[in-house]
Amino acid sequence: SARIPPYLTVLHVLQVLLIFAKEDNQSDGFWWACDRAGYRCNIARTPESALECFLDKHQEIIVIDHRNSRYFDAEHICRSADQEETSILPLLNAGFDRQFMENSSITACYNELVQIEHGEVRSQFKLRACNAVFTALDHCQEAIEITSEDHVIQYVNPAFERMMGYQKGELIGKELTELPKSDKNCADLLDTINTFIKKGKEWQGVYYARRKSGDSIQQHVKITPVTGQGGLQTRRYSSMARVHSMTIEAPITKVINIINAAQENSPITVAEALDRVLEILRTTELYSPQLGTKDEDPHTSDLVGGLMTDGLRRLSGNEYVFSKNMNLNHSHLSVPNTINDVPPCIAQLLENEESWDFNIFELEAVTNKRPLVYLGLKIFARFGVSEFLNCSEATLRAWLQVIEANYHSSNSYHNSTHAADVLHATAFFLGKERVKGSLDHLDEVAALIAATIHDVDHPGRTNSFLCNAGSELAVLYNDTAVLESHHTALAFQLTTKDSKCNIFKNIDRNHYRTLRQAIIDMVLATEMTKHFEHVNKFVNSINKPMASEETTNITNFPDNQTLIKRMMIKCADVANPCRPLELCIEWAGRISEEYFAQTDEEKRQGLPVVMPVFDRNTCSIPKSQISFIDYFITDMFDAWDAFAHLPVLMQHLANNYKHWKTLDELKCKSLRLPSENN
Ligand code: AMP
Ligand code: ZN
Numbered sequence: 201s202a203r204i205p206p207y208l209t210v211l212h213v214l215q216v217l218l219i220f221a222k223e224d225n226q227s228d229g230f231w232w233a234c235d236r237a238g239y240r241c242n243i244a245r246t247p248e249s250a251l252e253c254f255l256d257k258h259q260e261i262i263v264i265d266h267r268n269s270r271y272f273d274a275e276h277i278c279r280s281a282d283q284e285e286t287s288i289l290p291l292l293n294a295g296f297d298r299q300f301m302e303n304s305s306i307t308a309c310y311n312e313l314v315q316i317e318h319g320e321v322r323s324q325f326k327l328r329a330c331n332a333v334f335t336a337l338d339h340c341q342e343a344i345e346i347t348s349e350d351h352v353i354q355y356v357n358p359a360f361e362r363m364m365g366y367q368k369g370e371l372i373g374k375e376l377t378e379l380p381k382s383d384k385n386c387a388d389l390l391d392t393i394n395t396f397i398k399k400g401k402e403w404q405g406v407y408y409a410r411r412k413s414g415d416s417i418q419q420h421v422k423i424t425p426v427t428g429q430g431g432l433q434t435r436r437y438s439s440m441a442r443v444h445s446m447t448i449e450a451p452i453t454k455v456i457n458i459i460n461a462a463q464e465n466s467p468i469t470v471a472e473a474l475d476r477v478l479e480i481l482r483t484t485e486l487y488s489p490q491l492g493t494k495d496e497d498p499h500t501s502d503l504v505g506g507l508m509t510d511g512l513r514r515l516s517g518n519e520y521v522f523s524k525n526m527n528l529n530h531s532h533l534s535v536p537n538t539i540n541d542v543p544p545c546i547a548q549l550l551e552n553e554e555s556w557d558f559n560i561f562e563l564e565a566v567t568n569k570r571p572l573v574y575l576g577l578k579i580f581a582r583f584g585v586s587e588f589l590n591c592s593e594a595t596l597r598a599w600l601q602v603i604e605a606n607y608h609s610s611n612s613y614h615n616s617t618h619a620a621d622v623l624h625a626t627a628f629f630l631g632k633e634r635v636k637g638s639l640d641h642l643d644e645v646a647a648l649i650a651a652t653i654h655d656v657d658h659p660g661r662t663n664s665f666l667c668n669a670g671s672e673l674a675v676l677y678n679d680t681a682v683l684e685s686h687h688t689a690l691a692f693q694l695t696t697k698d699s700k701c702n703i704f705k706n707i708d709r710n711h712y713r714t715l716r717q718a719i720i721d722m723v724l725a726t727e728m729t730k731h732f733e734h735v736n737k738f739v740n741s742i743n744k745p746m747a748s749e750e751t752t753n754i755t756n757f758p759d760n761q762t763l764i765k766r767m768m769i770k771c772a773d774v775a776n777p778c779r780p781l782e783l784c785i786e787w788a789g790r791i792s793e794e795y796f797a798q799t800d801e802e803k804r805q806g807l808p809v810v811m812p813v814f815d816r817n818t819c820s821i822p823k824s825q826i827s828f829i830d831y832f833i834t835d836m837f838d839a840w841d842a843f844a845h846l847p848v849l850m851q852h853l854a855n856n857y858k859h860w861k862t863l864d865e866l867k868c869k870s871l872r873l874p875s876e877n878n
Contacts, residue, residue, distance in 0.1 A: 213238065213239065213240050214237075214238075214239045214240070214260050214261065214317055214321065215239065215240045215241075215242070215257055215258075215259040215260055215261070216230070216234050216239045216240070216241045216242070216259055216260070216261045216262070216263065216313065217241075217242050217243075217244060217250065217253060217254055217257070217259040217261070217262045217263070218230050218231065218241060218242070218243045218244070218263050218265075219243075219244050219247075219250045219262065219263065219264045219265060220243060220244075220245070220263075220265040221245060221246075221265065222245070223243075224304075225304035226265065226267075226302060226303075226304045227243065227265065228304065229303070229304035229305060229306050229308070229309040230263055230309045230313070231243070232306045232309070233306050233307075233309035233310035233312075233313055234313065236306065236310050237310055237313055237314055237317075239261075239313065242257065242259065260317075260321045260324075261313060261316055261317070261321065263300070264296075267302065297316070297320055298316070300312055334355070337355070337357045338357055338358060340357055340359060341359055342359055343356075343357065343359045343360035343362075343363045343364070343419075344356070344357045344359070344360055344434060345357075345360050345371075345434070346433065346434045347433050348433075349433070350375075351375050351433075352373060352374070352375055353371045353372050353373065353374055353375075354372065355372070356368055356371050356372070363411075363417070364409065364411050364412060365411045365412035365413050366412050370412075388465075389465060392465040393423055396423070396425075397423060397425045397433055398425075400425050401425070402422065402423065402424045402425070403421075403422070403423045404420070404421070404422045404423075405420070405421060405461070405464050405465060406419065406420055406421070406457075406460070406461035406464060452481065455481065456478060456481060459474050459477060459478055459481075460478075462474060463475075486733075487730070487732040487733030487736050487737075497823075497827055498812070498813050499813050499820070499823045499824045499826070499827035499828075500827040500830070500831050502810075502811035502812060502813040502814065503811065503824065503827055503828055503831065503832075504831065505664070505810065505811065506662050506664055506795075506810045506811035506814075507662060507664075507728040507729075508728050508729050508731065542574060542577075543566075545566050546563070546566050546567060546574055549562055549563050549566060550563070550574065550575065550578050553575065553578055553579065553624070553627075554627075554628070554631065556628055556779075556848050556849065557779075557780050557848075558624060559783065560575075560617060560620055560621045560624060560783070561617070561783065561786055563575060563620065564617045564620075569609050569615070569616065569617070570604060570616070571616060571617050571620040572600060572603065572604040572607070572616040572617075572619050572620045572623070572652065573597065573600045573601055573604050575620045575623060575624060576596075576600040576604075576620070576623060576652060577593075577596070577597060577600065579623060579624070579627045579648060580596055580600075580648060581593075582627070583627070583630070583644055583645065583648060584641070585645050585648060585649075585703075586703075588641055588642070588645045589645065589703050589704065589706065589707055590706040590707060591702075591703045591704075591705065591706055595700065595701060595702065595703055595705075596703055598700050598701040599695060599701040599702070599703045600652070601701070602694050602695075602698075602701045603619075603652055603653055603656055603691065603694065604616045604619070606656045606657045606690065606694060607619055607655070607656060607657070607658070608657070608658065608659065608660060610660070611658060611659075611660035611794060612660070612790045612791075612793040612794045612797070613660070613787070613790040613791045613793070613794040614655050614658035614660055614794065615658075618655060619651070619652060619653075619654065619655055619656070621775075621776070621787075622651045622654060622655075622769070622772045622773050622775075623648065623651040623652050623772075625651075625771070625772035625773075625775040626647050626648060626650075626651040626768060626769060626772040627648065627651075629768050629771065629772060629844060630644050630647060630648075630768075632844040632845065632846070633845070634843055634844050634845065635764065635768065635843075635844050638760075638761060638764050639761060639764065639765070640761075642711070642714060642715060642718065643718060643761060643765055645715065646715050646718035646719050646722065646765070647718075647722060647765055647768060647769060649703075649715075649719050650718075650719045650722035650723050650769055651722075651769060651772055653687060653688070653691035653719070653723065654687055654722075654723045654726055654769065654773065655683075655687055655726075656687050656690055656691050656694075657686065657687065657690050658683060658687070659673075659683075660794050660797065660798070661798050661801075662683075662798065662810060662811075663681070663682045663683050663727075663729075664810040665798055665801075665802065665807070665810055666682050666683070667679045667682065668802075668807050668808050668810065669805070669807055673686050681724060681727045681729070683727075684723055684724050684726055684727040685724070687723055688719070688720050688723045688724065691719075691723075692716070704716075718765065721762060721765070721766065722765055722766060722769045723769075725765075725766035725769055725770055726769060726770060726773050728832075731770070731832060731836075734763070734766045734767060734770055735767070735770075735835060735836050735839060737763055738763050738764070738766070738767045738839055738840075738843075739839050741759070741760055741763055742760060742763060742764065742767075742839075742843055743839050743842050743843060746842075746843070747842075764843070767836075767839070767840055767843075768840075770836065771836060771837065771840045774832065774833065774836075775849070776788070776791075777825070777828070777829050777833050777853055777856055777857075778833075778837060778846075778849035778850070778852050778853045778856075779852060779856075780852055781852070781855060781856055781859055784852070784856045784859075785859075785871050785872065788821060788825050788871060789821070789871050792814065792819065792821050792824065795811055795814035796814055796815070796816035796819070798810070798811075798814070799811065799812070799814050799815050799816070800816070819869065820864065820869040821869060821870060821871055822860040822861075822863040822864040822868060822869065823860075823864055823869075825856075825860045826857070826860050826861065826864060829853070829856075829857055829860070833853065834853075837849065837850065837853060
């Protein structure tokens with residue numbers, strides 16, 4: 201039987217009340233029997249004195265003589281009972297436990313009393329003790345639950361109801377595992393707990409329970425098996441843990457806590473693997489792949505070092521001197537007066553503007569290196585930008601001119617042709633069904649503006665170079681996202697400085713703030729130190745949920761729209777490996793030339809050489825392109841293609857990659873095979 205703590209059941213001296221109208225052998229028999237059993241005994245002669253005595257002492261056993269007494273109700277009952285045989289049922293119903301046939305032998309009386317003690321009296325004591333225990337549990341501050349061996353809930357206290365958000369009635373009789381919708385981990389944990397309980401051992405640990413409201417809470421739980429008939433388990437939930445789980449925690453803290461909890465009851469191999477996971481999680485740079493120092497292809501490590509670090513190899517003292525066109529450029533605006541004013545050869549070229557295979561270099565040639573204004577006018581018109589901004593075409597044109605004039609035509613890569621190329625790719629992506637369906641008109645306008653300005657006033661040097669050189673810009677922006685900060689800030693300065701080119705002058709403040717925020721976010725997203733962060737977030741929040749066929753349209757959530765816009769401008773920015781082979785080769789030649797020029801200058805000025813492989817005397821361009829594609833392009837475009845569906849780009853990418861591989865296998869270091877050179 202259930203073990204009742206002895207201190208609750210230890211019998212004080214058992215008391216007996218004998219109610220006998222007069223003394224005789226029978227009453228003496230009970231008297232001496234009480235003496236033998238060690239009970240305390242009282243005798244009452246009248247109903248009144250019996251009641252008085254009982255109210256005073258609450259005797260456990262009462263013996264009522266009803267052989268010839270007229271005083272007791274029992275006699276009346278008995279008499280009526282006598283008429284229908286000698287049934288004792290009416291007596292039992294009246295509250296009597298048993299009937300003792302007249303027998304004055306002390307032994308007979310003694311046996312009777314002792315049997316009563318070990319039967320009803322002790323059961324009564326146990327029940328009373330149980331009542332006391334449950335009353336205590338009901339008032340306990342800690343959440344307590346009792347289940348049967350097979351996890352059926354038998355009792356929960358009010359603290360448990362409050363903590364879990366359930367009513368007692370919803371829990372009792374239910375199986376434990378039905379309640380928190382048990383996932384895989386939960387099932388594993390339950391297994392562990394069961395093993396403990398089956399061995400009769402207590403289990404203590406951290407447990408995640410799902411509340412009725414759906415959220416999980418972390419609790420320190422102690423589960424104690426109660427051995428004996430039926431088998432019970434009691435769970436005690438520490439209220440400390442409850443307070444703890446309600447404090448505000450950063451998501452990463454929650455993740456670490458979950459892992460810690462999982463570790464507690466995991467096999468050693470799993471626990472050790474989780475240790476390594478924790479070590480990684482506690483470091484800050486979660487999105488930057490760590491390059492091995494050895495075995496790494498120098499083309500990759502140079503590119504990564506050159507593009508993804510902000511002057512880690514900084515060397516102070518050497519001032520970077522900007523080239524002449526660093527000064528804000530508002531001069532020589534030989535541009536069309538209206539979009540209808542466009543020379544026919546340009547207009548004709550622009551007809552093909554919506555195609556991915558559009559040749560931006562031809563546009564560069566016919567516009568005398570002013571492709572951005574012409575392409576901008578065409579694309580902005582197509583997307584209704586001046587309508588959205590409520591500005592005239594003249595303002596838009598003036599703005600495009602100012603922006604384009606502040607790109608350095610002396611840069612071989614980062615000039616306005618690159619900006620026009622990124623604008624072209626952005627417009628192309630905006631035309632894709634999925635992208636269009638995910639973004640608002642404001643997002644489209646922001647994306648087109650961001651693409652246009654994203655590299656304005658680029659000095660043709662990398663962030664690392666500027667930091668190493670201690671350039672003014674690096675000082676201004678604290679070696680952090682130096683160029684991207686500059687492009688954005690300068691673009692807004694140029695735009696708002698002169699109302700003639702201020703495309704934002706007619707939109708209200710709230711619209712402007714939202715638009716400005718979106719533009720800044722996109723331009724800053726082009727910074728390569730955050731490359732893996734943006735790509736991983738996109739994959740985790742967009743690709744993965746989409747692949748698992750979630751029913752709701754996740755792409756319209758503002759957070760996800762931001763991720764889509766970032767991914768879009770990032771892909772547009774480095775889409776050159778996905779262009780038709782001839783264009784891809786031209787871009788590769790231009791970026792290589794710009795890197796070579798930087799290396800030349802680094803050597804000239806005695807600065808650290810950020811990307812030594814980009815030395816014009818030794819560089820293998822095919823190798824560098826293979827590395828660039830392997831490291832930055834393949835995964836990103838796989839993810840973007842999975843979202844936006846871009847088979848043409850993926851085909852070009854595969855084709856171009858093959859081109860570089862072929863050259864590399866033939867040990868060719870230039871852009872083309874010698875036979876193909878034109
Ligand atoms: P952005 O400076 O905004 O154009 O960012 C793109 C980054 O990718 C720049 O640092 C470029 O130098 C780099 N990049 C783009 N295309 C290539 C390429 N084909 N090979 C190597 N690096 C590239
Ligand atoms: Zn760019």
